[in-house]
Amino acid sequence: MAAVIQAQAFTKDQCTAGLRAAVNILEKWQATTEQACNILRISRSTHVRAKLPNDAWSVSLDADQMQRISFILNIHAALRLLFDNPENVYGFPSMANHNEFFNGRSPLEVMAQGDMISLYESFRRIDSLRGAQW
Template sequence: MAAVLQAQAFTKDQCATGLKAAVNILERWQATTDQACNILRISRSTHARAKSGDASWSVSLDPDQMQRISFVLNIHAALRLIFDNPENVYGFAAMANHNEFFNGRSPLEIMAQGDMISLYESFRRIDSLRGAQW
């Protein structure tokens, strides 16, 4: 039974694909390299390799890093449902937000603090804007 409860292992190729997608989204959100590295909990060299576009590159990531990638991808999906125009889909994360949680800071600033709670709470608040559109 314990083996069934273990976290799903991802292949190096799955990790690389998810990481490349998340890095591309973060770049479109205007995240700096440091912000992206903090959000995804990766090194600058891993970030650079993910951005390089090398199709043969692969990487091993731990469950925490994969969860962070999942949050970025799900925030992006929510933004695509909320907004029709690319300026808002890709610009929202960098915009100052006066919602009580963000308190004038951008979602990107909050997520870039690097802790999982900040990333999760940013996701939760952005996801709630879609108003059950799934």
């Protein structure tokens, strides 16, 4: 008998709350609309709606989109642990980074390529700073 693996289903409320949090963080990182849409794999109209304070609006997202949101939230958490001041917490992702993986590009530029590997590797490398592994 073959085992069936079922992806975790998220409610519309969970999707909406997560998306709004991620969009808010990306906005504080000074991501453009295009960068935010590429990172989260959402449309421009969804991005605009997520920024509006409309309690009646909700959205369904797939597992890939929720994974992307999770990376943004976890990068933000790592930056908050690393830095005491908001200028670095919110400025670091848009600063040029000369470590090997980023090669002079900002983490935001790398994440905005839109592929999951770039997002994951950006998260992994930023998160590793907490342990001084860089």
